Amino acid sequence: MSIEEQYRTRAKELLSGGAVKMVIGYGKGTTASRRRPLFISSPDDVERLVLDDACITNLSGYLVSEGLLSDEKRVAVFLRPEGIRAVNILAAESQLDAEQIVIFGFDVSGTEVRALKGIHVEEFSDVIGSIKEGAPEASEEELFEKIEKMSPQERFSFWQEEFAKCIKCYACRQACPMCYCRRCIVDSNQPQWVNTSSHSLGNFEWNIVRAFHLSGRCVECGNCDRACPVNIPLRLINHRMAEEVLGAFDHFAGMSKTQEPVLASFKKDDSETFIL
Amino acid sequence: MTKILFSDKLDKCVERWKSAGFTVIGPVQRANISTYAAVEHAAELEFGLILPDRSIKDLFFPQSEPMLRYTIKKESIDTDECLPPVGPRIIFGARPCDASGMAIDDPLFGWDYKDEYWFQRRNESVIVTIACTKADDFCMCTSLKMAPDSCKGSDILLRPLAGNKGWQVEELTDRGREAFKTIADLLQESSEQAAPIAVVEKKFDLDACVAWLQNPEHFESRFWKEISMRCIGCASCTYLCPTCHCFDIQDEGDTYTGIRRKNWDSCSFALFTMHTSGHNPRSTQSARWRQRIMHKFNYFPGKFSVNSCSGCGRCSRQCPVDMGITETLQEISKLSL
Ligand code: SF4
Ligand code: SF4
Ligand code: SF4
Numbered sequence: 001m002s003i004e005e006q007y008r009t010r011a012k013e014l015l016s017g018g019a020v021k022m023v024i025g026y027g028k029g030t031t032a033s034r035r036r037p038l039f040i041s042s043p044d045d046v047e048r049l050v051l052d053d054a055c056i057t058n059l060s061g062y063l064v065s066e067g068l069l070s071d072e073k074r075v076a077v078f079l080r081p082e083g084i085r086a087v088n089i090l091a092a093e094s095q096l097d098a099e100q101i102v103i104f105g106f107d108v109s110g111t112e113v114r115a116l117k118g119i120h121v122e123e124f125s126d127v128i129g130s131i132k133e134g135a136p137e138a139s140e141e142e143l144f145e146k147i148e149k150m151s152p153q154e155r156f157s158f159w160q161e162e163f164a165k166c167i168k169c170y171a172c173r174q175a176c177p178m179c180y181c182r183r184c185i186v187d188s189n190q191p192q193w194v195n196t197s198s199h200s201l202g203n204f205e206w207n208i209v210r211a212f213h214l215s216g217r218c219v220e221c222g223n224c225d226r227a228c229p230v231n232i233p234l235r236l237i238n239h240r241m242a243e244e245v246l247g248a249f250d251h252f253a254g255m256s257k258t259q260e261p262v263l264a265s266f267k268k269d270d271s272e273t274f275i276l
Numbered sequence: 277m278t279k280i281l282f283s284d285k286l287d288k289c290v291e292r293w294k295s296a297g298f299t300v301i302g303p304v305q306r307a308n309i310s311t312y313a314a315v316e317h318a319a320e321l322e323f324g325l326i327l328p329d330r331s332i333k334d335l336f337f338p339q340s341e342p343m344l345r346y347t348i349k350k351e352s353i354d355t356d357e358c359l360p361p362v363g364p365r366i367i368f369g370a371r372p373c374d375a376s377g378m379a380i381d382d383p384l385f386g387w388d389y390k391d392e393y394w395f396q397r398r399n400e401s402v403i404v405t406i407a408c409t410k411a412d413d414f415c416m417c418t419s420l421k422m423a424p425d426s427c428k429g430s431d432i433l434l435r436p437l438a439g440n441k442g443w444q445v446e447e448l449t450d451r452g453r454e455a456f457k458t459i460a461d462l463l464q465e466s467s468e469q470a471a472p473i474a475v476v477e478k479k480f481d482l483d484a485c486v487a488w489l490q491n492p493e494h495f496e497s498r499f500w501k502e503i504s505m506r507c508i509g510c511a512s513c514t515y516l517c518p519t520c521h522c523f524d525i526q527d528e529g530d531t532y533t534g535i536r537r538k539n540w541d542s543c544s545f546a547l548f549t550m551h552t553s554g555h556n557p558r559s560t561q562s563a564r565w566r567q568r569i570m571h572k573f574n575y576f577p578g579k580f581s582v583n584s585c586s587g588c589g590r591c592s593r594q595c596p597v598d599m600g601i602t603e604t605l606q607e608i609s610k611l612s613l
């Protein structure tokens with residue numbers, strides 16, 4: 001039986017037994033290569049679930065949509081390893097109760113889809129551990145290396161040109177499971193921390209602020225990068241910040257549901273006296 | 277015999293227009309994004325695109341624009357109005373859906389208050405549109421009762437000849453004729469045939485959709501929640517849309533001096549209709565998505581007798597969760613059977 005069929009069967013069982021109230025997965029999209037998020041609440045609809053190498057979007061962000069988990073019922077969700085890491089972070093940051101989340105884990109290499117064993121987030125710690133071990137020091141992407149070799153001035157110009165394209169649509173934020181804030185800093189106006197206008201300064205402020213807020217929290221799922229309608233290579237910023245946090249604090253985001261958030265914790269014996 | 281502009285003459289035309297004082301703007305591919313931008317030479321223009329990622333709206337209604345500078349003094353308030361610094365411009369190579377989008381928005385910007393920012397740019401721009409010979413899965417002009425060679429909103433319509441050799445020229449407005457006078461000697465009479473225009477299949481029955489939307493019983497339909505459950509509430513669809521026109525006015529600066537700006541805003545955002553009391557009349561994403569559809573296909577046509585959509589397909593092409601106007605109207609079409 002293919003993994004797609006296995007997972008459909010499991011979804012049907014869970015929904016008919018009432019073990020979960022909803023399965024969040026993928027369905028067919030507009031074109032042959034597109035998949036779209038799909039919400040299944042009836043066991044009769046599980047045939048609409050699709051699982052293949054085109055299932056890329058990290059669906060974990062939907063788990064914190066307003067009111068979804070407030071009735072304490074369980075929800076099942078299709079997740080790649082990055083999505084599972086995101087659930088850990090959301091649990092660690094008290095955004096959800098991991099007990100309520102039933103995971104349909106999968107991973108993709110090439111066109112091959114592999115099931116990940118486990119149901120609850122704790123059961124995937126080996127998978128996540130091995131990603132941490134296997135994480136490349138630098139992104140293998142050519143553009144990343146090119147930017148690394150730039151002088152600070154050149155790098156600044158590169159990002160200036162990229163951020164000039166930003167239209168402040170906030171698709172990056174909306175697509176990101178970690179950007180769950182009820183009121184994002186850019187939407188706060190008392191005080192107004194960030195210019196709301198989409199001009200050079202406003203765009204710069206926005207992208208830098210988001211990069212900082214995601215440091216040590218980003219799971220590199222790529223949702224923001226794919227969502228950006230003007231193709232700013234946001235993945236490169238995320239990757240650079242993740243590397244920085246790994247090097248400085250040996251922190252790999254989303255290892256467990258009790259992992260302390262790296263930039264939101266402070267120890268009395270910290271060598272720094274200042275906390276941001 | 278028709279008037280033909282051969283591709284190899286285009287660079288000369290660009291030169292000619294520039295020396296006549298026009299800024300020449302057209303589709304370009306830069307920094308991994310396609311958009312309409314000013315060019316110096318014809319070679320910079322990218323004619324191979326189905327349509328640019330960014331819409332032509334940016335040229336008439338930019339994402340952020342200064343309106344006035346202010347200084348508050350003890351006795352007085354000084355204001356200095358900023359009007360757009362445009363001169364005559366030729367937009368060469370617009371797509372029919374983009375050009376018509378501007379015509380769709382004209383009544384909106386000129387209705388109770390004549391928006392000078394919009395009309396100054398409109399009056400100084402000559403839109404030279406190229407009919408489409410290629411379309412993708414998301415193009416839907418025909419569903420909106422337009423076509424890959426629609427003239428709406430254009431001053432000149434060009435029909436491509438086979439083999440990228442050039443274009444048949446159809447002059448539509450005086451403004452277009454005036455601008456093409458400067459290159460009259462570069463055009464040639466020829467019997468060269470135009471390449472067939474793109475085939476864009478009709479995706480939904482627009483009249484049936486509009487009728488369904490106009491039925492007040494459907495305002496509270498469960499349909500809205502079901503269709504928009506995956507919407508993440510970004511502004512990709514509205515900001516790339518040539519006809520979406522909402523804006524917000526923001527003061528930037530301190531208590532004494534600053535600048536007032538007109539910035540794009542989007543009905544997809546939760547903050548869009550948030551009141552200072554905290555109450556939000558459109559408190560859910562489904563209410564916001566309903567607003568987008570109702571506005572485009574019910575309220576706007578109710579007021580201006582034209583749908584607020586030109587069928588460019590950008591909303592669906594770029595949506596991070598594969599939603600968009602197309603799917604919603606297709607589903608409404610089915611409901612109204
Ligand atoms: S910042 Fe981007 S890559 Fe990182 S978790 Fe958020 S969406 Fe995913
Ligand atoms: S950018 Fe920062 S403040 Fe805004 S939603 Fe993301 S984490 Fe929250
Ligand atoms: S998705 Fe891209 S264009 Fe939109 S706000 Fe984010 S960086 Fe800017």
Ligand code: SF4
Pocket residue numbers: 506507508509510511512513514544591594595596597598599600
């Ligand atoms: S329909 Fe798509 S592009 Fe539009 S707001 Fe929703 S998620 Fe964003």
Ligand code: SF4
Pocket residue numbers: 377513516517518519520572584585586587588589590591592601
């Ligand atoms: S609603 Fe969509 S298809 Fe219609 S004009 Fe706007 S972006 Fe184009």
